Amino acid sequence: MMMDPKSDRPLAHWSLPAVTRINPGQLPATYTPNGSEPDETVEIDDPLMIEGIERVQRAIAVHRAVPGRLRGVVTVLAVMAMLGALILWLPDAMIRHAARIAPPAQSRTIGLAVLAELEKSAGAVCRRSSGQQVLDWITPTLIGDDALVQVVPAPLNGARRLPGDVYVLGNDLLTTTPGPEASAGHLIAARLAVEDKQTTLDALQYAGLMNALRLMTLGTLSRNAMQGYGEALLADTPPRPDLATLPPAFAERGLSTEPYARSIDPTGAAVLPLIEADPIRQGTEPVSLLTDEQWLALQQICAG
Structure with missing residues (x-):
């Protein structure tokens, strides 16, 4: 705040982050709020005041955003993410x-x-x-x-x-x-399974x-x-194929599904649908x- 020392009337208000010293290392120190086009200046020869202004400006500079820093961080993170994805996905x-x-x-x-x-x-x-x-x-x-x-x-x-x-x-x-027939059934099932x-x-x-x-x-x-x-x-x-795919495949070859089913479970309980869907029971002509x-x-x- 610039004030008239005689009347204490405010003359101007400058923002410290915007204030620039236009004669570094010289006394009295000359400051302006307008950077390269100073239309207002103030001269200060009090060392304590000069040091105070410099200290405040240094503190502000530390926290001032650096142009491009965020973009650089984002770029590095993006590159790391891509490398990580390649390492996991590429092999x-x-x-x-x-x-x-x-x-x-x-x-x-x-x-x-x-x-x-x-x-x-x-x-x-x-x-x-x-x-x-x-x-x-x-x-x-x-x-x-x-x-x-x-x-x-x-x-x-x-x-x-x-x-x-x-x-x-x-x-x-x-x-x-x-x-x-049982061995033949297992071969057919192995082909259909994978x-x-x-x-x-x-x-x-x-x-x-x-x-x-x-x-x-x-x-x-x-x-x-x-x-x-x-x-x-x-x-x-x-691996076993879907049981529903087996009767048609066996029917194409004139084979019964029951010998294959009984070789998996002699009681037939676990493969009852396969036994009931036996193509030979449905009228398919058996092949020797x-x-x-x-x-x-x-x-x-x-x-x-």
Whole structure:
């Protein structure tokens, strides 16, 4: 507040944040409220007053907003958020992309690598030629021309679908059922339960980002990429398809759903809808899958 020292009448009111000293380091100190175009000035030679003004202005300057500071903070936060999103999203996206573009030959390579791991827990694949010939003959009718079905000695609680349209059966399904219908049903169910691309994706997610990148660039996986995956698969319950999808699929092949259902629950209580919807009961003409000689050869696939 500028006042007339004689009458104490107010002459002007200046805002301290707007006041500028136009002769720094000189005395008397000259101040103006208008910056570069001073039309009003005041000269002060009292050191205490000068120091007081300077102290107030320094305190104000500390709290004055710095142009661009908020924008810089927002930019840094945005960049950090993007990097965090990339770190979390990119590996999974790359693995999904690798699974999506993998050609059938690469998927089959992955499936055989998984099968090799399964053999460590379920026993070596049964390779008696007469039994495998029967499998190779019936497979196109059941699940497709490009499918490969293998049998291992240990029980698998059903059939497992692996990448590359590879299927694995436990020998118990062949030795404890009166005919091939139950095993055939498990193969059909395994095909309906999960898509081949999903099995490839599951395997690559286990193998990790580096193996997915290697597959895309070199076309192969590292030797230990699937190590432990077979044991992890066996620890999980095999996926089952929606029961409503099974009767139509069985009807297309002239098969009864009851042998498959009874192999899951001998009492039939848990699979009663599947038994009641049996296509053969609904009038579908049954088809004989194998001759007695073929069935016997298939049952002995693990006999040596």
